[in-house]
Amino acid sequence: MPFVFNYDSREFADGQAQAGMNIELKDIHFSYGSVKALDGVDLSIGEGACGLLGPNGAGKSTLLRILLGFLRPDRGEGRILGRDILHDQFAIRRLVGYMPEDDCLIPGLDAVAFTAYFGELSGMPRQEAMKRAHDVLFYVGLGEARYRLLETYSAGMKQRIKLAQALVHDPKLLFLDEPTSNLDPQGRSEVLELIKDISSRKDIQVLISSHILSDIEFTCSNVVILNKGRIAAQGEIQALKQVDYSLYEMRIKGEAETFIRALRESGCRVEETEEGLLKVYMPPDLRRDGLFRIAARENIQIRHFVQSRTSLEDLFAKTVGVD
Amino acid sequence: MPISEQGYRHWEGTLIGRRRPWAPITRLGIKLAFKRKYFKFVLGVSLLPALIFTVGIYISEKIEDFKFMIRGRNRFLTVDPAYFKAYFTGDFLLFMMVMIMVLAGAGLIADDLKHNSLQLYFARPLRKRDYLLGKLGVVSFFLLLQTLVPGLLFFLLKLIFSGSFKFFTQYPRIPLAVVLDSLLLIVFFGLYTLVLSSLGRNRRFVSILIFLVYLFSDIFFGVFYGIFHLPAFCLLSLKADLQQVGAALFGVPGPYEFPWMYSALVLAGLSAAAVFVLLRKINSVEVIK
Numbered sequence: 001m002p003f004v005f006n007y008d009s010r011e012f013a014d015g016q017a018q019a020g021m022n023i024e025l026k027d028i029h030f031s032y033g034s035v036k037a038l039d040g041v042d043l044s045i046g047e048g049a050c051g052l053l054g055p056n057g058a059g060k061s062t063l064l065r066i067l068l069g070f071l072r073p074d075r076g077e078g079r080i081l082g083r084d085i086l087h088d089q090f091a092i093r094r095l096v097g098y099m100p101e102d103d104c105l106i107p108g109l110d111a112v113a114f115t116a117y118f119g120e121l122s123g124m125p126r127q128e129a130m131k132r133a134h135d136v137l138f139y140v141g142l143g144e145a146r147y148r149l150l151e152t153y154s155a156g157m158k159q160r161i162k163l164a165q166a167l168v169h170d171p172k173l174l175f176l177d178e179p180t181s182n183l184d185p186q187g188r189s190e191v192l193e194l195i196k197d198i199s200s201r202k203d204i205q206v207l208i209s210s211h212i213l214s215d216i217e218f219t220c221s222n223v224v225i226l227n228k229g230r231i232a233a234q235g236e237i238q239a240l241k242q243v244d245y246s247l248y249e250m251r252i253k254g255e256a257e258t259f260i261r262a263l264r265e266s267g268c269r270v271e272e273t274e275e276g277l278l279k280v281y282m283p284p285d286l287r288r289d290g291l292f293r294i295a296a297r298e299n300i301q302i303r304h305f306v307q308s309r310t311s312l313e314d315l316f317a318k319t320v321g322v323d
Numbered sequence: 324m325p326i327s328e329q330g331y332r333h334w335e336g337t338l339i340g341r342r343r344p345w346a347p348i349t350r351l352g353i354k355l356a357f358k359r360k361y362f363k364f365v366l367g368v369s370l371l372p373a374l375i376f377t378v379g380i381y382i383s384e385k386i387e388d389f390k391f392m393i394r395g396r397n398r399f400l401t402v403d404p405a406y407f408k409a410y411f412t413g414d415f416l417l418f419m420m421v422m423i424m425v426l427a428g429a430g431l432i433a434d435d436l437k438h439n440s441l442q443l444y445f446a447r448p449l450r451k452r453d454y455l456l457g458k459l460g461v462v463s464f465f466l467l468l469q470t471l472v473p474g475l476l477f478f479l480l481k482l483i484f485s486g487s488f489k490f491f492t493q494y495p496r497i498p499l500a501v502v503l504d505s506l507l508l509i510v511f512f513g514l515y516t517l518v519l520s521s522l523g524r525n526r527r528f529v530s531i532l533i534f535l536v537y538l539f540s541d542i543f544f545g546v547f548y549g550i551f552h553l554p555a556f557c558l559l560s561l562k563a564d565l566q567q568v569g570a571a572l573f574g575v576p577g578p579y580e581f582p583w584m585y586s587a588l589v590l591a592g593l594s595a596a597a598v599f600v601l602l603r604k605i606n607s608v609e610v611i612k
Contacts, residue, residue: 123338
């Protein structure tokens with residue numbers, strides 16, 4: 001069955017595409033020379049907002065490059081909105097909006113001309129692009145400043161104009177790379193609200209690459225964690241947080257080092273904060289009273305013991321293996 | 324700066340596939356060039372030779388009326404292929420073309436590199452070819468104003484002022500030579516400007532580069548020619564190469580006694596090298612850091 005895409009009705013149909021999946025990658029490999037950047041990535045992302053997390057060098061940028069069609073994977077296949085990433089790059093770019101991390105502008109242009117220009121390059125008729133540019137600039141909060149030259153914009157305004165150019169052609173899929181960098185707390189919360197508003201619509205998929213885990217937690221229902229070129233975790237944030245371990249915070253009196261060693265020997269992962277708080281990730285086969293037995297054996301007094309809620313930070317730390 | 328309280332709204336239109344996806348890039352480049360300081364002035368000055376040669380064509384047809392001014396120097400007012408060649412290969416016109424490139428072309432790619440805009444272009448349905456054609460279009464537009472437009476205008480005015488087609492039957496190759504020499508100048512200067520623009524992120528640096536490479540190629544030629552008295556050194560000079568090939572296209576002897584084919588090869592080689600460098604430098608892989 002040939003691929004059919006009806007942009008107006010925002011429907012896509014394809015015999016091979018998995019129902020409800022906007023991004024599907026299978027066994028994607030990519031290397032920069034001898035350095036493996038992606039090593040067998042399988043990915044399925046459906047509707048809503050999805051966060052892309054990972055430490056530096058995990059392969060996030062390479063994955064985005066492949067999704068945007070800038071890089072051709074060494075091996076593997078994939079579809080975005082039902083379109084083949086290897087053969088339909090143009091169609092994909094028409095349907096995708098991209099907000100890069102770096103400041104991007106064209107000197108000498110005001111926001112309206114800039115936004116309309118990129119709308120036109122995406123395939124919008126000139127007049128329509130101009131009208132739409134006004135709309136999106138009001139939407140991102142630059143309505144009053146839309147005739148100012150971009151060079152005079154503050155860092156926060158530059159962030160918004162990048163979002164405006166990504167939205168101008170009404171994409172079906174939005175890639176946001178560090179959307180809240182350079183923003184003050186108020187600006188950050190406003191942009192996050194915008195992203196939430198956009199992603200709350202069932203027909204716009206948002207993929208956010210960010211280092212700020214709280215941003216991901218605020219805006220996304222799903223997360224993909226990359227580590228060393230592989231998918232370390234993937235799925236709904238709530239479901240992933242229901243992990244097969246319990247997290248306890250404790251303060252102790254006694255020889256901490258031997259206690260930590262004993263905990264680790266029993267299968268726990270232990271982190272010590274600067275304030276002397278111990279965060280103990282307990283495996284499912286160890287019961288809570290086991291901790292007290294170990295403490296008693298090592299002559300440790302437990303002065304504070306609280307079961308902690310697992311946050312995205314905890315999930316990230318556990319998945320990637322960093323503090 | 325409150326965020327709009329209305330929610331996100333879809334656009335109801337339909338995206339179109341353009342036959343000339345590079346056209347918006349060219350249009351914007353031209354618009355931005357006119358915003359540059361001194362650009363309109365320099366463009367106006369660069370059109371002065373066209374004005375003077377137009378007046379020359381008029382006078383050549385009304386020579387009896389201007390006898391008191393000419394006083395035996397009417398060899399300058401003989402409109403023939405050499406007259407056209409004198410316009411197209413004139414030092415001043417070539418210099419003004421370089422000045423136009425400095426003002427309108429230096430930032431074409433350098434600004435995009437400096438302000439990271441390449442990634443925005445290539446996140447759109449644009450090929451590298453479309454991007455480069457769009458940028459080349461900006462340079463071409465201004466060079467056309469200095470070459471093809473006045474060249475064809477001279478020819479038409481000559482026919483109009485003379486009131487017959489005798490000039491056309493006498494020199495039928497002139498229109499073709501005008502088109503070919505215009506194309507040569509546009510392609511060469513276009514690629515020359517774009518490649519230098521892609522080598523730096525600083526518009527000023529590129530401007531200086533465009534000017535100095537042109538100037539020093541001519542200075543080197545002058546120095547070597549002065550020492551060795553060999554016309555072959557004209558190959559070192561971009562200006563001399565353009566003059567040699569231009570003269571050959573109009574069917575008149577070049578300024579240097581050296582086969583024009585070698586100059587044509589130098590220009591073709593430089594243009595090919597420029598295309599090679601441009602295709603390597605403008606790389607969508609680098610668009611996301």
